[in-house]
Amino acid sequence: MTQKEQKWLVLLFALNELGGGGQRSRVLQHINDCAYWHKNDQNDTLCRTRNEMVWRNDFSFERQHLVAHGYMKTGGQGNWEITETGKRQLSALVEQAKHEAGGENLCYTAVFFQKLFPVQKTWIELEEDQLLIAALSLSENTAAIASSPVRSGPRPVGMLSSRSLNGPVYARAPKEARAALARAGNLCEVDPAHQSFLRRDGRTMYMEPHHLIPMALTDYFGVDLDREQNIISLCSNCHNQIHYGAKADVKRLIARLFLAREQEISAILGRSICVEELYQIYKVC
Numbered sequence: 001m002t003q004k005e006q007k008w009l010v011l012l013f014a015l016n017e018l019g020g021g022g023q024r025s026r027v028l029q030h031i032n033d034c035a036y037w038h039k040n041d042q043n044d045t046l047c048r049t050r051n052e053m054v055w056r057n058d059f060s061f062e063r064q065h066l067v068a069h070g071y072m073k074t075g076g077q078g079n080w081e082i083t084e085t086g087k088r089q090l091s092a093l094v095e096q097a098k099h100e101a102g103g104e105n106l107c108y109t110a111v112f113f114q115k116l117f118p119v120q121k122t123w124i125e126l127e128e129d130q131l132l133i134a135a136l137s138l139s140e141n142t143a144a145i146a147s148s149p150v151r152s153g154p155r156p157v158g159m160l161s162s163r164s165l166n167g168p169v170y171a172r173a174p175k176e177a178r179a180a181l182a183r184a185g186n187l188c189e190v191d192p193a194h195q196s197f198l199r200r201d202g203r204t205m206y207m208e209p210h211h212l213i214p215m216a217l218t219d220y221f222g223v224d225l226d227r228e229q230n231i232i233s234l235c236s237n238c239h240n241q242i243h244y245g246a247k248a249d250v251k252r253l254i255a256r257l258f259l260a261r262e263q264e265i266s267a268i269l270g271r272s273i274c275v276e277e278l279y280q281i282y283k284v285c
């Protein structure tokens with residue numbers, strides 16, 4: 001998507017979320033508070049001429065184009081409102097964003113990308129994770145396999161799961177997870193002292209694979225996220241905690257795990273990512 005299309009998408013989406021519109025300041029504040037755009041009040045440089053953040057000016061500028069196209073109403077007094085045509089355009093842009101692999105030119109955030117999908121997709125992603133855990137446990141070959149040399153650059157996105165009804169869901173490959181667990185010595189990466197139990201083979205400690213950058217963001221980053229560099233070995237307790245735990249605890253877990261993987265993860269993404277972005281992705285800001 002072009003940057004202009006992305007701005008339109010974010011602005012129309014925000015208006016729709018606010019029930020059709022609102023005062024200019026309220027709309028921009030909503031985009032800022034929800035962290036929908038990479039530039040925001042915290043990281044943008046001050047635009048000297050109008051004594052306002054550049055990103056805010058950019059959206060005001062696009063607003064004029066949206067009005068010209070009939071996607072937003074003309075009304076004055078700083079009231080920004082979406083039109084019926086605008087709502088149709090929004091649906092078209094949402095579909096485009098869902099199905100276009102993102103990558104480097106994205107200015108809307110991962111949090112925004114997650115908003116585009118219905119809750120059902122989140123459930124399917126969680127089910128896929130459970131299927132992976134089951135696949136590792138039911139397979140005869142649970143023993144740690146010798147890890148082949150790890151390719152570190154980005155790789156094209158993988159195979160779609162058969163259950164991609166509400167948007168693309170990617171299949172998880174047991175061999176990537178197995179390699180990741182083996183690499184951690186089948187110990188919990190939060191703390192190797194965490195207790196687990198022996199698998200059926202009587203030799204390997206049971207651990208669960210967790211994709212630090214969620215697989216649901218595959219199309220956002222435009223690369224395969226099912227890579228052993230992105231998979232963390234966790235005991236059942238830590239795994240459940242990272243998905244369902246209290247915000248402060250999850251934040252602590254992520255910070256710790258991410259610190260150890262930052263470079264490898266940036267390498268497979270083909271771009272750098274910071275821990276704050278991960279906090280947003282996990283909704284623990």
Ligand SMILES: [Zn+2]
Nearest residue numbers: 129209210211
């Ligand atoms: Zn997980």
Ligand SMILES: [Zn+2]
Nearest residue numbers: 188194235238
């Ligand atoms: Zn643990």
